[in-house]
Amino acid sequence: MKKIIALIVLLFVGITSFSQNKNAKATIEVDGVCGMCKNRIEKACFKIKGVKSAIWSIETHELQLIYNEEKTNLNEIHKGITAVGHDTKELKATDEAYATVHPCCKYRDEEVIDDHKE
Numbered sequence: 001m002k003k004i005i006a007l008i009v010l011l012f013v014g015i016t017s018f019s020q021n022k023n024a025k026a027t028i029e030v031d032g033v034c035g036m037c038k039n040r041i042e043k044a045c046f047k048i049k050g051v052k053s054a055i056w057s058i059e060t061h062e063l064q065l066i067y068n069e070e071k072t073n074l075n076e077i078h079k080g081i082t083a084v085g086h087d088t089k090e091l092k093a094t095d096e097a098y099a100t101v102h103p104c105c106k107y108r109d110e111e112v113i114d115d116h117k118e
Contacts, residue, residue, distance in 0.1 A: 026065045026074055031087040031107045033116040044084040048072050
């Protein structure tokens, strides 16, 4: 009886230790300048099935992600972000998508960037 219980415990430990973690963490650089950009970027990420967490920093331009690798991948996340008008290190938003961002969010314009530094 003790051997059977020990075998069951060993099987349980073995199975749980080899189970895959479906969640991946990643950090990507996304261009933007303000709180409106932050909301737009994070909302675009959450529209992608499988994204569990998306936090973009205005200061560092880093987007911290947690996503399910079985449902999405980084390429799809980059595409979702560029679709709302923001450039990533990997992909650049189309001019049409960039044109849809609010005038205060025109991160490609040096004058707008300078306005947000103050």
